[in-house]
Amino acid sequence: MKKEYDMTSGPFMKKLVLFALPVTMTGLLQIVYNTADTVVVGRFAGKEALAAVGSTGSLISLIVNLFVGIAMGAGVLTARHLGAKNNLKVYQDVHTAISLSIISGFIIAAFGISMARILLVKMNAPPDTLPLSVLYVRIYFAGAPGSMLFNFGAAILRSTGDTQRPLKYLAVSGLLNIALNLFTVTVLGLGVAGVGLATIASQYLTAILVTVHLTRTDTAIRLKINKLHLNKPALLEMLRIGLPAGFQNALFSISNVIIQSNVNSFGSAAMAGISAGSNFDSYIYTVTNGFSQAAMTFTSQNIGAKKKENLGKIFRLCFITASVAAVILSCAGFIFRESIVGLFSKDPEVIRLGAERMEQIMPFYTFCSLLDVVNGSIRGFGHSFDVMLISLAGTCGLRLLWVFFVLPLDRTLRMLYWAYPISWFATLAAAFILYMVLLRKYANNNKNLPR
Numbered sequence: 001m002k003k004e005y006d007m008t009s010g011p012f013m014k015k016l017v018l019f020a021l022p023v024t025m026t027g028l029l030q031i032v033y034n035t036a037d038t039v040v041v042g043r044f045a046g047k048e049a050l051a052a053v054g055s056t057g058s059l060i061s062l063i064v065n066l067f068v069g070i071a072m073g074a075g076v077l078t079a080r081h082l083g084a085k086n087n088l089k090v091y092q093d094v095h096t097a098i099s100l101s102i103i104s105g106f107i108i109a110a111f112g113i114s115m116a117r118i119l120l121v122k123m124n125a126p127p128d129t130l131p132l133s134v135l136y137v138r139i140y141f142a143g144a145p146g147s148m149l150f151n152f153g154a155a156i157l158r159s160t161g162d163t164q165r166p167l168k169y170l171a172v173s174g175l176l177n178i179a180l181n182l183f184t185v186t187v188l189g190l191g192v193a194g195v196g197l198a199t200i201a202s203q204y205l206t207a208i209l210v211t212v213h214l215t216r217t218d219t220a221i222r223l224k225i226n227k228l229h230l231n232k233p234a235l236l237e238m239l240r241i242g243l244p245a246g247f248q249n250a251l252f253s254i255s256n257v258i259i260q261s262n263v264n265s266f267g268s269a270a271m272a273g274i275s276a277g278s279n280f281d282s283y284i285y286t287v288t289n290g291f292s293q294a295a296m297t298f299t300s301q302n303i304g305a306k307k308k309e310n311l312g313k314i315f316r317l318c319f320i321t322a323s324v325a326a327v328i329l330s331c332a333g334f335i336f337r338e339s340i341v342g343l344f345s346k347d348p349e350v351i352r353l354g355a356e357r358m359e360q361i362m363p364f365y366t367f368c369s370l371l372d373v374v375n376g377s378i379r380g381f382g383h384s385f386d387v388m389l390i391s392l393a394g395t396c397g398l399r400l401l402w403v404f405f406v407l408p409l410d411r412t413l414r415m416l417y418w419a420y421p422i423s424w425f426a427t428l429a430a431a432f433i434l435y436m437v438l439l440r441k442y443a444n445n446n447k448n449l450p451r
Helices: 013-044 047-054 057-083 089-121 130-142 144-159 164-187 192-216 233-266 268-304 309-336 337-342 348-382 384-409 414-416 419-445
Strands: none
Touching: 013 144, 013 164, 013 268, 013 309, 047 233, 047 414, 057 089, 057 130, 057 144, 057 268, 089 130, 089 144, 089 192, 089 233, 089 309, 130 144, 130 192, 130 337, 130 419, 144 164, 144 192, 144 268, 164 192, 233 268, 233 348, 268 309, 268 337, 268 348, 309 337, 309 348, 309 414, 309 419, 337 348, 348 384, 348 414, 348 419, 384 419
């Protein structure tokens, strides 16, 4: 199967599916491996270990997501220049992106390792899980350079339409992750430390695989290690597109950290149950995120090629497909909620609390998936800053208002959960209006198309 193809000519449905499915499978594999972490520690290391690993996700995302957004900006910029067939700019984009990934990886590692305990204490981590949480976070961030290199490298590959190689690389590293999980936890008895070591080993393997391919390809995205540099115009444009996306992700994570802090105050059983239940959210998000990535990349290439007539078609196909997938998966999550949480723990209280969360969240999760598709399309236009502002007011702002002003009126987990669907719906409505405004703007004026 051809891994790179023309995104600027139809019919689009087959191309969108060929692009989105490997992205979806890549994300699902990542979640499967994360799920393997929580299943192994939950089954073999106890409730406290499960809480320690599961409750650190929002903190890790807060630190990492800023740079993942910049990787997204690198992909958008590279896709635009590929669409315009400007190989010189593609060369500059690739070498700047990889250089930036290395720098950002070491920055994340230094910050995460040094600040782990302070941040977890601020999040109200219970004393019985704090030492394990600190240990896991520090080990995890030791793998940040590898993680960043893979994220930036995968974004470059996807800008060409090649979504299959990142999937293959992750499949190989994931098998290593699972094997090491079982070995380090069940055989060596390392518990949380074993899970962390397995994770960073797989991260560095993906980094090696993507780097080797970029140095050997004979296409415009070929990487020359001895030519690594930061091209100022390319860097500034990546930051212009990527930083708002990164800040949006960070703001999203901040609201989740605050929510997680409130969850932590309900004890380790609530932490473990909600961690187990929320894993299924990630599966739905990842399936539909494939079409968000497709909307962003296809939109960017068509803007580079100045084919404005394709923009609406791409959006409609991605929006409809994501809707169908989200509805089907949300219904499955609602129906089988107790069985899903039961995969992670045998503790009846953990199962009850996790299933309770899924019962309330699943009927509304489609809003979150559709929001991701709309935001991806807007980023494809190069308007990441506008997406960030909407997310600041909607996703982050509404959740904080809910936690600080509404939750105290009825301090229960069910009341806390309502922060999610309310913020999804409000933000989706605002983002959809912005997309329609931008689509009409670009359809009526070619001068506004970025070069």
